[in-house]
Amino acid sequence: xxxxxxxxxxxxxxxxxxxxxxxxxxxxxxxxxxxxxxxxxxxxxxxxxxxxxxxxxxxxxxxxxxxxxxxxxxxxxxxxxxxxxxxxxxxxxxxxxxxxxxxxxxxxxxxxxxxxxxxxxxxxxxxxxxxxxxxxxxxxxxxxxxxxxxxxxxxxxxxxxxxxxxxxxxxxxxxxxxxxxxxxxxxxxxxxxxxxxxxxxxxxxxxxxxxxxxxxxxxxxxxxxxxxxxxxxxxxxxxxxxxxxxxxxxxxxxxxxxxxxxxxx
Amino acid sequence: xxxxxxxxxxxxxxxxxxxxxxxxxxxxxxxxxxxxxxxxxxxxxxxxxxxxxxxxxxxxxxxxxxxxxxxxxxxxxxxxxxxxxxxxxxxxxxxxxxxxxxxxxxxxxxxxxxxxxxxxxxxxxxxxxxxxxxxxxxxxxxxxxxxxxxxxxxxxxxxxxxxxxxxxxxxxxxxxxxxxxxxxxxxxxxxxxxxxxxxxxxxxxxxxxxxxxxxxxxxxxxxxxxxxxxxxxxxxxxxxxxxxxxxxxxxxxxxxxxxxxxxxxxxxxxxxxxxxxxxxxxxxxxxxxxxxxxxxxxxxxxxxxxxxxxxxxxxxxxxxxxxxxxxxxxxxxxxxxxxxxxxxxxxxxxxxxxxxxxxxx
Ligand code: SF4
Numbered sequence: 001x002x003x004x005x006x007x008x009x010x011x012x013x014x015x016x017x018x019x020x021x022x023x024x025x026x027x028x029x030x031x032x033x034x035x036x037x038x039x040x041x042x043x044x045x046x047x048x049x050x051x052x053x054x055x056x057x058x059x060x061x062x063x064x065x066x067x068x069x070x071x072x073x074x075x076x077x078x079x080x081x082x083x084x085x086x087x088x089x090x091x092x093x094x095x096x097x098x099x100x101x102x103x104x105x106x107x108x109x110x111x112x113x114x115x116x117x118x119x120x121x122x123x124x125x126x127x128x129x130x131x132x133x134x135x136x137x138x139x140x141x142x143x144x145x146x147x148x149x150x151x152x153x154x155x156x157x158x159x160x161x162x163x164x165x166x167x168x169x170x171x172x173x174x175x176x177x178x179x180x181x182x183x184x185x186x187x188x189x190x191x192x193x194x195x196x197x198x199x200x201x202x203x204x205x206x207x208x209x210x211x212x213x214x215x216x217x218x219x220x221x222x223x224x225x226x227x228x229x230x231x232x233x234x235x236x237x238x239x240x241x242x243x244x245x246x247x248x249x250x251x252x253x254x255x256x257x258x259x260x261x262x263x264x265x
Numbered sequence: 266x267x268x269x270x271x272x273x274x275x276x277x278x279x280x281x282x283x284x285x286x287x288x289x290x291x292x293x294x295x296x297x298x299x300x301x302x303x304x305x306x307x308x309x310x311x312x313x314x315x316x317x318x319x320x321x322x323x324x325x326x327x328x329x330x331x332x333x334x335x336x337x338x339x340x341x342x343x344x345x346x347x348x349x350x351x352x353x354x355x356x357x358x359x360x361x362x363x364x365x366x367x368x369x370x371x372x373x374x375x376x377x378x379x380x381x382x383x384x385x386x387x388x389x390x391x392x393x394x395x396x397x398x399x400x401x402x403x404x405x406x407x408x409x410x411x412x413x414x415x416x417x418x419x420x421x422x423x424x425x426x427x428x429x430x431x432x433x434x435x436x437x438x439x440x441x442x443x444x445x446x447x448x449x450x451x452x453x454x455x456x457x458x459x460x461x462x463x464x465x466x467x468x469x470x471x472x473x474x475x476x477x478x479x480x481x482x483x484x485x486x487x488x489x490x491x492x493x494x495x496x497x498x499x500x501x502x503x504x505x506x507x508x509x510x511x512x513x514x515x516x517x518x519x520x521x522x523x524x525x526x527x528x529x530x531x532x533x534x535x536x537x538x539x540x541x542x543x544x545x546x547x548x549x550x551x552x553x554x555x556x557x558x559x560x561x562x563x564x565x566x567x568x569x570x571x572x573x574x575x576x577x578x579x580x581x582x583x584x585x586x587x588x589x590x591x592x593x594x595x596x597x598x599x600x601x602x603x604x605x606x607x608x609x610x611x612x613x614x615x616x617x618x619x620x621x622x623x624x625x626x
Contacts, residue, residue: 061323091328092360099322 002115004170004237005132008144009154010122013175015043016207017144017233018119022047023218024234026076030114034078035104037132039085039093043119047074050214055084056100066103075219081108093121094128101131115238123154124161133167140170140243142198145189147174147182152189152254159193159246168243171198173233178203185261189254193246199233202226267426270435271579275384276392278304280352283396285313286469286505286534287405289378290346295333295362296320296354310603311470316340320356328360333367341373348405350396351379358383378403388425390418406505414504420537421563428562430579438578439585441594444616445625447572450591451482452620454554455491462552465497466540467559469508469533471576472499473605474598475558476515478574480522481614482556485621494550495527498539498559503532518608540564561589574613 006018015038022034036043041055053072060066072080083100085093109116118132132138141162145155155172162169172195174186187197210220217227249257258264277294281304284292291314294301298319305315318324318332333351340346351364364379371377382395394415401411425431454461463482467475479495486493501512511533519527528546531539540563547555548566557564558574561584567573572591573584576598584592595611602609619625 057326061327086327089361090330091324091326093326095322095360096326099326 001109001111001113002140002238003118003138004115004140004142005118005120005138006142006144006173007120007124007158008122008173008175009151012144012146012151012154013201014144015119016046016211017173017175017201017230018117019043019046020216020218020227020230021234021237022078022117023075023216024231025115025117025238026078027218027231028234031112032078033109033113033116034074034080035116035118035132036080036082037097037118037120037129038082039088039096039121041082041084044072044074044080044082045214046211046216046219047078047080048072048214049074053080053082055082056103057084057086057096060099060103067107069103069107071108075216092128094126094131097128098131101137105137124158124165130161130165133162133165138167140168140240142170142173142237144173144175145186146177147179147185147258148177149255149258151177152186152258153251155189156193156248156251156254159248162246163248166245169193169195169246170237170240170243171196173198174200176201176203180262185258188257188261189249192249192253192257194244195246196242198236198240199229201229201233267432268434269431271430273431274304274389276382276386276389276395277301277352277354277384278392279389280350280380280382280392280396281305281308281315283393284350284352284378284380285311286507287348287350287378287396287400288505288507289348289350290314290375291316291340291344291348292350292352293318293333293336293340294352294354295329295364296352296356300354300356301352307600307603312604314340314344314346318357320354325356325360328362329357330362330367330370333362333364334371337367337371337373337377341371341375346375349373349375349377351377353379353381353383355383355385358386376403376405378405388422388431390422393418410505414534417535417537424537424540424563429560430577430583433583433586436579436582436586439582439594440578440596441581441585441592442590444593444613445620447591447593447613448616448620449625450572451554451556451617452485452489453626455485455489458491459553460492460494460550461486461554461556462494462496462547462550464543464547464555464557464564465495465499465559466530466536466543466557466561466563467498467533468536470511470602470605471559471598472497472511472515472533473602473607474576474595474609474611475574476519476608477611477614478556478558478617479519479524480608481611481617483522483524485617488621494552495524496530496543496546497527498529498531498533498536498543499527500529500532500535504534508533514606515608536560536563558595574611 025032172190204226499512530542556572561573
């Protein structure tokens, strides 16, 4: 059973990539789970035809038992779960993730599953957000980034977390923002932290179009160039053998790398 | 920094005691049901109602403001308290509960003192300081009183670190020397016409227990001869009303036993500075036997043959390890004094009485 966690700066497109990866795996006949960890709980929508499912924590709050929690069947049988979380400014989302991940593990996950994708909120900001990585729940991480400084800065911070936790990084995924020299910047960054770029996802409006219809690209535009790219990214992740604990850079060095690459003075 | 391994009271508990000193009618612990359980029992014996919001796992995740509002309204309706203290705990403070907002939304009649404090916020005295600051901001105590007490608490923390229970990595609790040896030493000195100085330097309510030694030694002197000197931090004009009441009660009882000539070193919340004054007075007396009860380590220039009386088993170990062989324990004092309004018998006092009555030598 592969268990991968997708981390990256907020708003970078983790949910799009996670959902398309899940759809791609399911299409190949793999028994796939998608676990959304964002409190806003809309990561699974494109796998469920635009439907928003009740979150694990909502049901728990209303007194539901862990084992009674209902799991939604999405595109090609992807099992979808949303963890959810408190209202903004209230309680502790991190604790929610810890509780939910433990319950999922105890009540739902078994050997028949081929792959679980954890779509994790923005950053490893505290022990709670690191929960999918603890105790070997997810044992491999992919970081989504663009070639922009802030997004690489966040990626570097996540590497700091992985380094602290002793968790392996499988590689980086570049979700293009169409900035100069983007692919090579991310690729160099990946090398510098002791990893590699496993895929480059160009910007394409078909993603938005499909999302507006509540579909992944794999489902909504299966023959598009973008769908092929997501499938290829999925293959490279499945085939990926090399993974190791990353060694983060000093933040000044990231700026330096970008200055050199893009020729900004 | 010195790592301390033995358990110590935390700021949550100190905050609860300080709310009691302010005579609040009711304390709500916003946290798990078991938090502060033992201390709560004691405080209930002292007449303060202690409630808990009983937080559960879901409350950690989703916040427990609703619970707190509900408990505030319930206790306001059912017990009509004039003042309520709310104490944050580790659980509620880590998840960032907003106590002020809950108080505002609850809209109740009682005056509420919300105290943002948790078990990990440093020395226990920090909890007391937080309460005093909130009380001052609400006009419940004058600002200068708040500042005076803060200075005292900071001093107390420094003494504990320097000479007390937090000066050592680990202290194994001890019950101290037997009281008989010490009682024999005292009666022998009196018989030989020597001077015994009895010093009380105690913290708040524990004085009700330690003050009994004055009575026992006084009785022994009348039977056996010798001379006694009494020194005590029983200034009835210092501190919060509740604490002054303690001094008042004790001085009244001592007067009833014929003890009126007492050198006063300060109030019952002033043991950190009163200890220094007491040491000066002891130097001036130059007694053959010196008894120091309460928190003896807050006195400088102790002598190895001093009789040290305290109620904390670890403090006793601390004294014994430092070579004070006449250290004796009044271990049950704290439990006994919580609900009293008059001096209670001490074990050392009773042993002295027995030695005198049965004429042990
Ligand atoms: S950990 Fe903190 S909140 Fe929990 S019981 Fe202990 S003192 Fe109370």
